[in-house]
Amino acid sequence: MNRDRDMYEVMERWGAWAASDNSGVDWQPIAAGFKGLLPYGKKSRIQCDDDEGIMIDSCVVRLKEHRPEECELLIAHFVIGISLRTIAKRKKCSDGKIRIELQAALGFVDGVSRTI
Template sequence: MNRDRDMYEVMERWGAWAASDNSGVDWQPIAAGFKGLLPHGKKSRLQCDDDEGIMIDGCVTRLRMTRPDEYQLVIAHFVIGISLRTIAKKRKCSDGTIRKELETALGFIDGVLSCL
């Protein structure tokens, strides 16, 4: 469980980094799909450094090629900052389903990272 939490925090920092226009991942089309659901006001978020950000970008790009739904979830939650509950409502499914999907995505990213 601790490893999952660490990966979640890594992805939160990457999301802040990516949202600051550092990322090569094109996430704007996904943001358009959540128009009207964007969180109000951006609080400053802790970011990863460029080296870590670029490495995670590569992993997220691989996720995009193999698991597009999970990729969209990662972008919506970590980059755009939409809550998992809001994403579940938008997709008309349970919070648990979204959490499991996110867990799978984080496992995929973690696996790709460990191969690098």
Template sequence: MRDMYEVMDMWGAWAAAECSGVDWQPIAAGFKGLIPHGKKSRIQCDDDEGIMIDGCVARLRKQKPEEYELVIAHFVVGISLRTIAKKQKCSDGTVRKDLQTALGFIEGMLAILS
């Protein structure tokens, strides 16, 4: 079983480096003006895995748009969960639960594709 947080972090680096075939917004909606925590030299996934995860994230966008925004803001843009929680005026725990929901959805999609 893979560590989905690590997988998504590598995918986020890959997507941020403009390897993604999907046109991700440079800043997720509602998070303009927030400064990313600045992971410039991150390890990226390979193109095959990146494309597969892109498909799963695109499906997440259709099914759970709020969780999609969270995934993009955190993994691609690099905004910390604490900053996202402050922006949404909710607790860190709520944001972490939403992120877990998104990661579970993506992991399930990857399991189906494998």
């Protein structure tokens, strides 16, 4: 994997891959928590390949163990396709707080992926 990659793009491709029932991360309970919210997602999403998907999956599992709220945010945004603004409204906090949490989660996944 290219180490100069844009983690946001990597996670968008992983989210499409995970949403296609490839992921080992149990994200359905998180989806149930956002039931009734329409995703902003594109109809046709570019997916990562299985090797990258499995590797990112393992990083997300580690995130879930250490920072479950940030994992929930990644899944809501990248897998389910819920906008950050909608997530912020649902959690009754600012968009800025959600963006900071997203950056922390992306940093965690990126850091763990570099050790694999």
